[in-house]
Amino acid sequence: MQDDDALRETFAIFNEIGIVSQLSRAMFEARLPEGAGLPHFSLLNHLIRVEDGRTPLALARAFQVPKNTMTHTISGAVRHGWVELRPHPTDGRSKTVWLTEAGRRFRDDAIAALAPDLAAVIDATDAEGRAVLLERLTELRVFLDGYRDRNGSAS
Amino acid sequence: MQDDDALRETFAIFNEIGIVSQLSRAMFEARLPEGAGLPHFSLLNHLIRVEDGRTPLALARAFQVPKNTMTHTISGAVRHGWVELRPHPTDGRSKTVWLTEAGRRFRDDAIAALAPDLAAVIDATDAEGRAVLLERLTELRVFLDGYRDRNGSAS
DNA sequence: CTCCATTGGTTCAATGTCGAACAAGATAGT
DNA sequence: ACTATCTTGTTCGACATTGAACCAATGGAG
Numbered sequence: 371m372q373d374d375d376a377l378r379e380t381f382a383i384f385n386e387i388g389i390v391s392q393l394s395r396a397m398f399e400a401r402l403p404e405g406a407g408l409p410h411f412s413l414l415n416h417l418i419r420v421e422d423g424r425t426p427l428a429l430a431r432a433f434q435v436p437k438n439t440m441t442h443t444i445s446g447a448v449r450h451g452w453v454e455l456r457p458h459p460t461d462g463r464s465k466t467v468w469l470t471e472a473g474r475r476f477r478d479d480a481i482a483a484l485a486p487d488l489a490a491v492i493d494a495t496d497a498e499g500r501a502v503l504l505e506r507l508t509e510l511r512v513f514l515d516g517y518r519d520r521n522g523s524a525s
Numbered sequence: 526m527q528d529d530d531a532l533r534e535t536f537a538i539f540n541e542i543g544i545v546s547q548l549s550r551a552m553f554e555a556r557l558p559e560g561a562g563l564p565h566f567s568l569l570n571h572l573i574r575v576e577d578g579r580t581p582l583a584l585a586r587a588f589q590v591p592k593n594t595m596t597h598t599i600s601g602a603v604r605h606g607w608v609e610l611r612p613h614p615t616d617g618r619s620k621t622v623w624l625t626e627a628g629r630r631f632r633d634d635a636i637a638a639l640a641p642d643l644a645a646v647i648d649a650t651d652a653e654g655r656a657v658l659l660e661r662l663t664e665l666r667v668f669l670d671g672y673r674d675r676n677g678s679a680s
Numbered sequence: 681c682t683c684c685a686t687t688g689g690t691t692c693a694a695t696g697t698c699g700a701a702c703a704a705g706a707t708a709g710t
Numbered sequence: 711a712c713t714a715t716c717t718t719g720t721t722c723g724a725c726a727t728t729g730a731a732c733c734a735a736t737g738g739a740g
Contacts, residue, residue, distance in 0.1 A: 376647050376652070376655075377640060377643050377644070377647070379655055379656070379659060380643045380646050380647055380655065381639075381643060382659055383655060383658055383659050383662065384545075384546075384549045384553075385567075386659065386662040386663055386665075386666050387542055387545050387546050387549065387662060388546050388549075388550070388563075389588075389589050389666050390539075390542050390546075390662060390665055390666050390669060391539075391542050391543050391545075391546035392589065392590075392727090393589065393666065393669040393670065393673060394539045394542065394543075394669060395543070396673070396728090397669065397672070397673065398539075407695075407696075408543075408696095409696075409697095412540075425718080425719095426718080426719065427717085427718060427719075434544050434547065434548065435547075435697080435698090436697080436698055436699080437718075437719065437720090438697085438698070438699085438700095438719080438720075438721085439696075439697055439698065440719095441719065441720060441721090442695095442696075442697080443696090445720095446695090458718095461705075461706075461717090461718080462704085462705050462706075462718095463704065463705045463706070463717070463718045463719070464705090464717090464718060464719080465718090465719080484536075485532060487672075488532050488535045488536060489532070490672060491535050491665070491668065491669075492531050492532070492535055494668045494672075495661075495664065495665070495668070497531070499661050499664070500531075500534055500535065500538060501534070502657060502661065503538055503658065503661040503662070503665075504534060504537055504538050504541065506650075506654050506657065506658040506661075507538060507541040507542060507545060507658070508541055509650065509654070510545055510646070510650070510658075511541050511544050511545050511548065513646065513649045513650070514545060514548040514549060514552065514646075515548065517552070517642075517645060517649075518548060518551070518552065547697090551698090562725075562726075563726095564726075564727095580688080580689095581688075581689070582687085582688060582689080590727080590728090591727080591728060591729080592688075592689065592690090593689080593690070593691085593727085593728070593729085593730095594726080594727055594728070595689095596689065596690060596691090597690095597725095597726075597727080598726090600690095601725090613688090616687090616688080616735080616736075617734085617735050617736080618687070618688045618689070618734065618735045618736070619687090619688055619689080619735090620688085620689080681740100682739100682740085683738100683739085683740085684737100684738095684739090685736105685737095685738090685739100686735105686736080686737080686738095687734100687735085687736075687737100688733105688734090688735085688736095689732100689733085689734090689735105690731105690732080690733080690734105691730105691731085691732075691733095692729105692730085692731080692732095693728100693729095693730090693731105694727100694728085694729090695726100695727085695728085696725105696726080696727080696728105697724100697725085697726080697727105698723105698724085698725090698726105699722105699723095699724090700721105700722085700723090700724105701720105701721085701722080701723105702719100702720080702721075702722095703718100703719090703720080703721100704717100704718085704719090704720105705716105705717085705718080705719105706715100706716080706717075706718095707714100707715080707716075707717090708713100708714090708715080708716095709712100709713090709714085709715100710711100710712085710713085710714105
């Protein structure tokens with residue numbers, strides 16, 4: 371009985387997460403220029419925050435996404451001129467991903483375009499609520515990530 | 526400065542939500558039989574929990590999804606024999622969605638197949654954390670839903 | 681009754697995501 | 711050096727999701 375309630379509650383959590391994921395993605399993409407998706411923005415943002423010159427596989431791992439998905443995202447970013455690929459200096463199989471000037475500009479513009487929506491979310495929530503939400507979400511993400519490896523395949 | 530931190534934190538929240546959505550979806554779909562996706566399960570589950578005989582549009586609204594997406598999900602469920610469509614009694618444009626016996630069986634089996642994974646999540650978290658997580662997520666979902674209507678289109 | 685805007689649903693094209701299979705370079709064991 | 715295996719990345723096919731355009735039935739204005 372109590373067990374059943376916990377199952378229902380947990381399922382409801384994943385349900386809400388799915389819906390929020392959908393809605394927030396739509397909200398962000400509505401602010402990005404034509405042809406730009408959230409994956410592209412996330413990629414550029416990561417390359418600025420962390421470092422240039424990563425390999426596609428390292429990026430795929432950072433985003434918890436299969437490597438073919440990263441291939442697809444990068445090829446789109448290349449097509450738009452936001453990043454460029456250069457051969458890996460020591461490993462002939464691999465490549466490295468580098469930001470272009472246009473990529474930096476796109477990312478800065480996108481940050482500015484997204485800020486009002488984020489500010490609206492901040493207005494509508496309280497600081498402590500956000501902190502605990504992020505904490506619980508991270509806990510859940512870490513668990514699921516390990517759980518997947520425990521029961522299944524690698525990236 | 527503090528504003529900037531809040532922006533970063535909020536963005537991180539949406540980031541984690543996206544990843545958890547991905548991971549949980551993959552976890553669930555790995556337990557469902559070949560050809561069955563999470564949308565189909567959610568649909569059948571909703572039809573059992575709430576009521577049979579809903580129209581596709583009502584279902585689309587319930588899932589916060591455009592109506593063509595619901596068309597696609599329903600047609601898949603029909604193809605697998607889990608639901609059937611009947612004409613709407615009073616509105617010639619509309620249809621109604623009804624569970625079949627196979628649909629009920631599929632849903633019951635899926636619940637049983639998913640329970641161990643949910644139980645693992647329950648084991649790895651504490652009850653109070655789950656409650657507050659669900660609460661904050663719901664708050665966020667409600668806000669985003671209203672925010673979308675305020676700035677944009679209907680379903 | 682006749683128009684015509686509205687509503688419910690489908691179709692089409694575009695994009696994102698992912699598993700499986702593949703090609704090519706790197707690496708370890710012999 | 712040679713071969714078997716592993717790693718990196720791409721290609722291909724499948725499905726989910728969505729906006730836009732479209733069709734058919736409804737229902738109100740005149």
